[in-house]
Every structure is written in structure tokens, then in C-alpha cells.
Amino acid sequence: MMKHARRLALGVAVLLVAAGCSDVNDVAAPTFDAPEGALFSAEAEPQVLASSVYSEVWDGIRGLDSERCDKVGEGPRGPEGWMHWIFATKGASTDASLTLGGTGSGTYEPGEPLEANTWHFYTPFFELDGLTAEIHLNGAPGTGGGLVLSDYCPGGKTLDVTKTADTKFTREHKWDIDKKVETDKGFTIGEDKTPKIWLYTDGSGDETATWKVDVTYEGYEDRDFVIFGDITIKNISTDAAPKSVTSIVDDIGIPGYGNVLVSCTDGADNAFTNANLPRDIAQGETWNCTYRVEITDGDAKKGDQGTNVVKVRVAGETDPYVDTDPWMFDAPTTEINKTVQVTDHSDLFGDKLLGSVTAPNKRTFTYDRDFAWADYGADECGSYQYDNTAKIVETGQEADATLKVNVQCFIDETAYAKGMVPPALQVDSFCEAGFSQWGWTNKIAAGSYSWPMWAGAGQCDTSRGERVGKVDVTYATGSFSAIITLEPGYTLLEEHVYAGSTQFPQVQQGRRRVNTVAPGQYYIEGNLSGDIWVIVHGVVGFPDPNFGPAL
Known part of the structure; x- marks a missing residue:
């Protein structure tokens, strides 16, 4: 158990006469031995305020958890022990006194800071169990928290030991992702059912494809659990001689993790660990220590909790100095992929x-x-x-x-116009003229004509080909036009027209001109007149008949 001195330790405030009633003549002042150099003595005989207009009794609870021996040396707090009382707020009161009873005794006047808006009292330490306190004010108080024991120390201790226990752990979130594409018509291909779109020239296959990406949460994994904190050890002894600290044992409260390494620095910033003890600590010296315990995966989980206990032993003393701090793995401190x-x-x-x-x-x-x-x-x-x-x-x-x-x-195919006699004057095939290319040349007079367009009619045989459209020819002296119109489903990819006075177009070959039926050499003569010859050529495209999904 934690050490507490059970004797009365003198504080810094001025001790007043103990009073349980308003008649101070009937109350004797408590007597005790004031240590050398104390800032108060038993010779003063102040009284409970005769003009008190307000009093309040301490509830016996507020401040019981405010033991702060680490504050020794701050202001009037001496190593002999003290109680620091606060009343908030002064309001209109101009003076005050504090009377202790039960395990305590004495009436005390305010201490510094007197100019503050709260009343401060410093008294010796008394046993808390059974202690009573009552404040008397000369004047009305202000609004505030009333009477509270702000901090105290039993005194008579060699060390003041405090600790903290903090936790942290990492949470890694898990995810899954899936993706697919779907089409309006739902065609697929292959064993893996890959979606497929068939786009037809007539637009009948036009459709929309939709992609979906599904991201789903698959839970989390908690890991890297750590308990860590600080330990402060201060020599608050009244003995000027250094004390020998023989051990610092820190237990986080998890089986298998009892031998915690504690790293410290002394008052001169020298580093050491609890494995390097015993070690002297001078009067008034403070050791600042830290610890960190990494918990093996599987030994801890969210929601686990416990109490961290540190025990510091001093040579020649039976009981250790103890402090505790609860811990809990309540929430992750680091979240990955949240x-x-x-x-x-x-x-x-x-x-x-x-x-x-x-x-x-x-x-x-x-x-x-x-x-x-x-x-x-x-x-x-x-x-x-x-x-x-x-x-x-x-x-x-x-x-x-x-x-x-x-x-x-589209499948490309050559097409030529073939006129009829009449009304055409004459129709001759390329084959008859000795050309390897099939097709026809048509002789006409001025007028209008409509001829079928034949595709794929090899060897100048229309029974081998297919009628894919027509051409409308209009001829008058000085003017000529040829307009090709195809059946639905066919596309005119190229067109070439010859209109001239010779049966076939002619090209220069050396010193002479020769006949040709190559479409790229076709031309229309200027100033046409009389009977003329006409060749109409086109490259016709038609949809691939083998296109589409297998039925």
C-alpha cells in the first residue's frame, strides 16, 4: 500500500486557535512542536470571526483524490506535509477563517495570495478519515464551487512517485473491389462470357455499355498494441542525505509482461534504466522515467483494460512507494486505409x-x-x-x-453501268475489246438515259454479278452529268466517269496515244458535241453478310 505519515505535519499557514463554537475564550489553542524554520507557530491566538455572516461545511468528499506530494517545495508546501484549501469565490467577503475538526483541529486565517478572488488556506496534514472543515466569511460569498481540498501531502515520505499509463494501437481496414461491364443486348463471347457489341451499318446494333465498380468493406484488423507512459520519482525527504533506490518495478497488468524496462534520467540528465539499480537520489532531486511495452499480436484486443502499477523501493524501508494508473484499449490511435x-x-x-x-x-x-x-x-x-x-x-x-x-x-466491289440499245446507240464490253478488266462503254446521242449498275460481273457477264443501283446520264451539247444512285444497304465508296469522243479514254504512251480502261485515267472532255462514248465506274461497298453473333 502507498505510504502515508499519520502524524500532524505543519504547513505554511498561520495556525489559529481551534474553535468549535463562537466563544473563543472557552477554546484552548492546540499545541504541537513546530519544526525549525516553520512559518507559523503555536503562539498566535486568532479567533473564529466574531462578525461571520456566512459559513459553509466541507462535504468530506471534494478533494480526497488530490494528493500531490510532487508539489512539495512550491510556495508554503513543505516536506512535513500540508493541506491546501480553497473557497471560491470571495464575493463581498472581506475576511475569512477555516476551522478543522474531527481528526483535525485548529482555526486558520487566509494565506497567500490574499489579493486573489478566492480564499486560500494552508494547514498541517490531518488524517482524512473523519476530518471536518468549516469556513466562516465576513460578508456574503460570490458564486463558485464552495470549499474544496485543493491539494495535500501527508508528509514524512521519502519519495513521491507518480505515473501515467497510455495506450495506442493500429487498425488496418480491409477492402475488396470488383468490376464488370454490361451491355443493353447482353451478347457475350468465349468461355469467360466477355461482353461484346455488334455494330451494324444500318445502326440496328447501336447500344450502351455500362461499367460498374463495386468497393466493399471487409472489416478490420487491429495490431501493434502498446502501453506506454511516464514515471516521476522525487526525493521529498526532510533528510539531507541521499536515498538509495533499490528497485523500480512496473507491472502493466497483463500476464507475461511483468518485467518492464523503465528508462530514466536523473537530475543531471544522466540516463539509466531500472536494470542499473541501486542508485542514489539526492534530496529534492527528480527522476523522469518512461516505459513502453509492445504487446504481441493476439495478446490484446480492443476493449481490454487493466491497471498499471509501479513500485519503487528505498534501502532501509519495508514498504514500496506505489502509484497506479488504469489503462484501456478503447479506440485506435492510427487507422490505415480508413x-x-x-x-x-x-x-x-x-x-x-x-x-x-x-x-x-x-x-x-x-x-x-x-x-x-x-x-x-x-x-x-x-x-x-x-x-x-x-x-x-x-x-x-x-x-x-x-x-x-x-x-x-463493307465488302468492296467494282461496279459498271451497262446501257441498253436502244436508246443507247451502241454498247461494247471491255472483254470484246481485248481488255482484261470487265466493264462497258456506251455510245449515246444527246438526251437522258438511265442504266443499271452491275457489281461483280466478271468476264462482262451480268449473270455473275448483282444489280446494285443505277446511273442517270444527261447529255446536251456543251454539258454532261452522271448521277449514281445505289440500292439501300450499299455505299458508294468511289466513282469515276469518262465522257468523250473516242470509244475509250486515251493516255499518252511514248509518242502515241493508246486506249485504257483504268478508272483512274477517266476524264470528261470539254465542249462535248455530237455522239459521245460514256463509261461510268464505281466502287460499291455492301455490309459483310457474315457479320454478327453465331446463332
């Missing part, structure tokens, strides 16, 4: 921050994109794969989703 950031990297959207999630919540991030054949067109038809990765930045966890997009292509 709030996490979620990012997204994709071929379609680039890098973006989706947002954050804070434990214990979960969150779903959703975004979408419309896909249309027109966004790609014939020039960018084909197959595409769009990969997408979502990531929890703090943990590095990732989730992937893949979307495949097929864009229908």
Missing part, C-alpha cells in the same frame, strides 16, 4: 478518379458510354477490345473488365 481512393484506367476513358470510400461504408461507381456504327464508319470498321482496370490506390487491389466491339465492314 478512407480509400478509387481510380480507373481504361482505353476508352483514360485515367480518372472515381471517388473515395470511408469505412464501414461500401460504394458502387457507375459510368456508361453509347456505341454507334456511325462513330466508327467504314474506314474504322473491324474488331476492338477495350480493357479497363479499377484500383484501390492505398491497397493496390485491382479489378479488370473487358469489352469487345465488332464494327461491321
